[in-house]
Structure formats: C-alpha cells, structure tokens
Amino acid sequence: MRIPFLMPPTPSVRALRMQDAAAIADLHAEGFHASWSAQDCESMLLDKAVVGQGIGRGAGLEGFVLSRMAADEAEILTIAVARRRRGAGLGKRLLQAHLGRLAGLGIRRLFLEVDEGNAPARALYGRLGFDEVGRRNGYYRKPDGSAATALVLKRELD
Ligand SMILES: CC(C)(COP(=O)(O)OP(=O)(O)OC[C@H]1O[C@@H](n2cnc3c(N)ncnc32)[C@H](O)[C@@H]1OP(=O)(O)O)[C@@H](O)C(=O)NCCC(=O)NCCS
Numbered sequence: 112m113r114i115p116f117l118m119p120p121t122p123s124v125r126a127l128r129m130q131d132a133a134a135i136a137d138l139h140a141e142g143f144h145a146s147w148s149a150q151d152c153e154s155m156l157l158d159k160a161v162v163g164q165g166i167g168r169g170a171g172l173e174g175f176v177l178s179r180m181a182a183d184e185a186e187i188l189t190i191a192v193a194r195r196r197r198g199a200g201l202g203k204r205l206l207q208a209h210l211g212r213l214a215g216l217g218i219r220r221l222f223l224e225v226d227e228g229n230a231p232a233r234a235l236y237g238r239l240g241f242d243e244v245g246r247r248n249g250y251y252r253k254p255d256g257s258a259a260t261a262l263v264l265k266r267e268l269d
Contacts, residue, residue: 120168122201124208127163127175129156134172135165142191144254155188164212166192166205174201176209178221185213187223190232202235210239214268221268226251227260241266 127135132152139147155161155177162185165175174192178185187209192202213221224247225232245263253259 183219224261
C-alpha cells in the first residue's frame with residue numbers, strides 16, 4: 112500500500128482570535144525580555160482599537176503582529192516570529208498583509224519604535240518602506256541595566 116506524502120500547508124495570514132492568547136504570549140517571550148501574560152494578550156485582543164494578525168499553518172501560530180489605531184494613524188505594538196522560523200520570509204509576508212489590512216481600515220500613517228541595535232527588525236522595516244523620523248536616546252532598558260536608543264519609524268499607507 113502506498114502511503115500518501117502529505118506536504119505541510121504553506122503558512123497563511125489570518126486574524127488573531129482569543130484562543131491565540133497563550134500562543135501570542137509564548138511567541139512574545141521568545142522575542143522580547145519584557146513578558147506579556149496570556150491575560151495581557153487577551154485584553155489587547157478585546158480592544159476594538161487593536162488590529163491583530165497571525166501567520167501559521169492551521170490553528171498554529173508561527174508569528175503575530177498587533178497594532179493600535181487612533182483616527183487615521185496606527186502604531187505597531189509588536190511583531191514577532193517564532194525563533195525556529197525566522198529568516199524564512201514569514202515576518203515580511205505578515206507585515207505586508209498587515210499594511211494592507213490597516214490601509215483597508217482607513218489608516219494613512221503607521222509608526223513604530225525599534226531598538227537601534229535590532230538588525231533583523233530594521234532590515235524587515237527597511238524592506239517594507241519604513242523611514243526613520245525620530246530617535247529616543249536611552250528609551251529601552253536592557254536586562255544588564257544598559258540603555259538603548261529607540262528609532263521611530265514611519266510608513267505612509269496608500
Ligand atoms: C524581526 C522579525 C519579526 C523578522 O521576522 P522574520 O520572519 O525573521 O523576517 P523575514 O525572514 O521575513 O525577513 C525580512 C527581511 O529582513 C531581512 N532579515 C531577516 N533577518 C535578518 C537578519 N538576522 N539580519 C539581516 N537581515 C535580516 C531578510 O533578508 C528579509 O529581507 P529580504 O526578503 O529582502 O531578503 C524576527 O526576527 C523576530 O521575531 N525578532 C524578535 C522580535 C523582534 O525583534 N520584533 C521587532 C520589534 S521592533
């Protein structure tokens with residue numbers, strides 16, 4: 112008997128759901144020093160001003176992005192991809208889809224803050240057309256007590 116070879120489905124972008132809260136907290140913990148609890152994530156998912164999207168196969172989550180809207184502007188609160196899946200284009204696909212979703216909701220300008228030393232994130236934002244519009248010296252406090260500069264980036268949406 113031949114056993115069919117099942118290809119894993121290609122990851123797709125979808126809206127975040129309440130059931131994703133624990134997976135979001137886990138992905139956040141892989142990407143950042145400051146932790147978010149599953150309850151923190153649930154609160155954000157309940158917030159009508161927050162737009163969240165994830166990328167993954169089936170119900171699984173391999174990355175997520177959350178933005179908060181205010182009038183026709185929005186700020187990316189966070190974006191993270193599972194450590195074992197980084198560098199495979201998931202972050203770019205997710206963020207591209209997110210830009211389209213926000214534009215569809217009437218958002219014209221998108222902002223975010225990124226650690227000056229975060230090369231992968233800066234590469235991602237640079238590829239997707241974000242420009243530096245400000246610097247906040249000493250904005251981040253690292254676990255060793257040292258401070259890091261935040262760059263403020265902006266992207267106009269069509
Ligand atoms: C930032 C992050 C979301 C990027 O996700 P990713 O899926 O690894 O990114 P992609 O594979 O889609 O890569 C996007 C672009 O950045 C570049 N890039 C990715 N990782 C890189 C690295 N380590 N160094 C240099 N460039 C890198 C890629 O070359 C790609 O550009 P290209 O397609 O033109 O070649 C991911 O590294 C992450 O979760 N980091 C921890 C959390 C974090 O720092 N979030 C950002 C907070 S502001």
